């Protein structure tokens with residue numbers, strides 16, 4: 621099954637409502653779609669999300685990396701020789717984790733199609749029933765309360781609430797949401813690097829009374845020592861997100877015990893082959909993983925869901941991105957019933973078409 625061609629195009633979708641974090645606001649998704657064609661006529665699909673403020677990847681850089689670096693490096697290789705394919709890809713250009721993620725998931729889609737099994741089965745087959753949280757964008761308190769109450773009414777039992785602004789206001793936000801949704805709903809918080817370590821400790825300790833499941837990336841991505849200080853100083857579990865890209869990052873975070881949980885995203889890790897390495901290291905250290913995504917269309921969210929379902933060590937999911945789309949151009953792949961995610965029957969990613 622030799623790689624005959626690699627093509628890129630664009631995939632677009634509007635959002636139901638603007639997505640706002642401490643880092644950015646987006647109203648629609650436009651990603652790079654990758655198709656890998658093999659000499660026996662199979663086509664594998666992948667998708668890369670440009671998230672300039674997190675990965676540094678933008679549409680043009682993703683397309684250039686795929687067409688002018690990765691494509692010549694792996695053209696003609698046998699898809700079944702995955703270790704050789706991924707080594708060539710990872711060595712031909714530094715960073716560019718989103719471009720690599722898209723090519724990686726297209727390779728895994730092809731493997732599933734070749735062996736005629738859904739990808740989560742090929743990767744480990746732990747479960748076919750997974751459940752995502754839902755993101756509550758950072759906004760004025762009334763709007764966040766309204767969004768939270770609606771999410772709970774729609775069946776979600778875990779909210780991922782964006783904080784990381786003015787920390788006094790963040791405490792008001794969480795207090796108001798907890799009072800509105802009651803005690804039965806899990807609230808996990810994502811500060812998106814919004815606080816300095818000492819402020820983070822103060823605000824997390826103040827938030828603890830609102831029964832917080834975990835706090836994600838409280839401090840800047842580069843400040844691993846600061847993250848470790850916060851993790852040691854608070855009893856709420858701390859999760860690394862923007863501080864974790866590669867398996868090397870995971871090794872450092874784990875060996876420093878800088879966090880309690882890892883948030884793996886394919887766009888940061890550079891694909892499933894690296895997500896597997898991160899997850900195995902975490903498991904060996906007794907650390908659970910969450911699988912999340914950027915704002916993405918359903919090709920790459922489906923790939924992340926297959927990886928997440930394949931292993932028992934992924935205990936949390938933040939894969940609501942495709943649920944937040946007002947109009948979804950992808951047919952097949954995962955489907956949502958509120959928070960419940962199910963997989964298409966077909967092999968690989970199970971995607972049947974893109975308009």
Ligand SMILES: [Mg+2]
Nearest residue numbers: 810836837861
């Ligand atoms: Mg995050």
